[in-house]
Amino acid sequence: MSDRPYHHGDLRRAILAAALDVIATDGPTGLSLRDLARRAGVSHAAPAHHFRDRTGLLTAIAAEGHGLLATALAEATDLRDAGVRYVRFAREHPAHFQVMFAPELLRADDLELTTARALSAAALTDAIATSAPTGGGTNGADGSDARLARIAAWSLAHGFATLLLGHNLDRLLGDDDPEEVLRALPMVLFPSA
Template identity: 50%
Template sequence: MTDRYHHGDLRRALIDAAVEAVGEAGPSALSLRAVAKRAGVSHAAPAHHFGDKAGLLTAVAAEGFDRFADALEAAWRDFGEFGAVGAAYVRFAIDHRPYFEVMFRPELVHTDDPDLLRAEARSREALHRGSGGAGSGAAFNAAALGAWSLAHGFAELLIAGNFPQAVKDDPEAAFKAVARATGEIRD
């Protein structure tokens, strides 16, 4: 099972092509046929590898959540404070925008995909660790949910173009200022 017969690694190439295409026109404008053309294969090749369009986007989202977890873990390891983790959250949304645009859209992916669920759980745990909440417990952790909401809302509003130029110029500094203003950072 070398996973590379004719093309080499078509699965990899298709995911890359999909990420490129999403980066150019957003996930709703994604066309399987355009992805296939970009990868230099026939129009039905993507469906063969991923089942359907949602399957391809599921693979993109899973890979995105893995990279996302890496970024959040690194921020927590290097700085050990929520400000840095939240800033990494925001930076990821900017630097890996195509991934981010797919990751939190349940209607675009197969939400029960095992690989997606695993990667999601990794991200969730990294974020939870980085927002002060140690144990999850039965009831919800208000502070952790607040930290998540703050970072996620900031990232979403930012990439949707709702923030003034001053924020776009230095998003990480802006986020830290905002987090400090809301009492999330106490130093």
């Protein structure tokens, strides 16, 4: 331990920020509370006061990510805009994105996480509802059309974001703006719609 006196204005935020840096470069498997404590200049036990363990830290990152995603989606003007905002979120917060959808790394019953997940799911559902065609829908009593629309919208945006972050689309996109390509995909897939 260094000779520096212990004083940290917001250790929780500092540990989260350091963890996001590690995840962005090494992935979630490269994360160690001991290493994060060293980076923050605190004792190796200090992060456990805020996160208990590595799973607690990853759960906090996922909860924060879902909250940020919910905020981004809530500002969407329509379903295409929601998809673009989803992909933009993934590009701007790649470490959050990696952790948010890795349930094996998280405490599924964590209240902060379940609340944040519900908010991001509701924001996506709202974007779908505001974009649903009126008059001719065949929405069953069980809400099956809405459920299928949510699955389709999420699959398209999430798949595109995942491929983009993994650099799997680099050659196909070339110099095209990924957001504009995503906006055009529904018209390519469903030209008569």
